[in-house]
Amino acid sequence: MTAIDSYVRELDRRLHGPRRRKADMIVEVRDGLQDAAEAVRAGSPEVSDAEAERQAVEEFGSVPAVAPEFQSELAVVQAWRTAWVFAIALPLVMTVTTLMWRAGSTGVSPSPAYHDLAHATDVFLIAASVGFAVALLLLHLVARRAASPVALVRIVGVAAIGTVLTMMGSGLFLTMGAPTGGTSLWGALVGGLPTLPGYGLLLYLGVRCLRLTRTRGPGAGRPSRRPAPVPSA
Structure with a gap:
């Protein structure tokens, strides 16, 4: 399992809420991480695929740090x-x-x-x-x-x-x-x-x-650092 796969899997496990919106979030995160890893490889061709993914994940932020923001959006x-x-x-x-x-x-x-x-x-x-x-x-x-x-x-x-x-x-x-x-x-x-x-x-x-507003694990329940999106039906 790659670093991105592991990261996305842990984030998916932590999040709870409307399934369609949650699935869209997970796809967006995976695509963003893959784009970031490709950017790392483009800037440093000597970097391996595994190292590029590790750097992309590290720059994105740990799951306990970012999960509350996504959970807030789902809520x-x-x-x-x-x-x-x-x-x-x-x-x-x-x-x-x-x-x-x-x-x-x-x-x-x-x-x-x-x-x-x-x-x-x-x-x-x-x-x-x-x-x-x-x-x-x-x-x-x-x-x-x-x-x-x-x-x-x-x-x-x-x-x-x-x-x-x-x-x-x-x-x-x-x-x-x-x-x-x-x-x-x-x-x-x-x-x-x-x-x-x-x-x-x-x-x-x-x-x-x-x-969905209940604290879930380390770091959960913190105020979101970015505004929530306007929801739709």
Whole structure:
């Protein structure tokens, strides 16, 4: 295994995040190192291929030194995707639940407490959707300039987890107290089983944002010395 192969393999092992973006990073690093090694050989023909690769790797920087920078970029991409999904999904959830409510309405007026909870849930979904849309804008505008976007990524992760848990709790209470005939907690849980895959996916996105900002080994978690790229879907 050559010096470049060994370096790229160790970097690949250290990085975690969206697979496509990570694969692109690894390819870019390998190509850059190979170009650097070729430049060394062109400037010093007497240098062996192995020595040229060793010099290229040494100039690029050790894996513990550069991995946090790439990990930061992967975390930003994950946060961008998470914010994008929530900004789109929350209005859809509110629209679908409203249509289901109207379709199943029997003309029975809900209690004031039930009405207030339903209204608060709608307001929360609207506010959360706007918040994630703002997060998308911040990830575009701030990530390039910030010394480290880790804090912003964590905010998106915490907001995603909090939003999902709030939606699940509100859904349970609304189901249990439905004016057309409430149900027990167990009945509400069983009735909500079809929604678990969707909630699970949203919760996973939030947890993943937090995991990708976690310190991993020596040198991980340091502020990035270069601005993160503007992520794309």
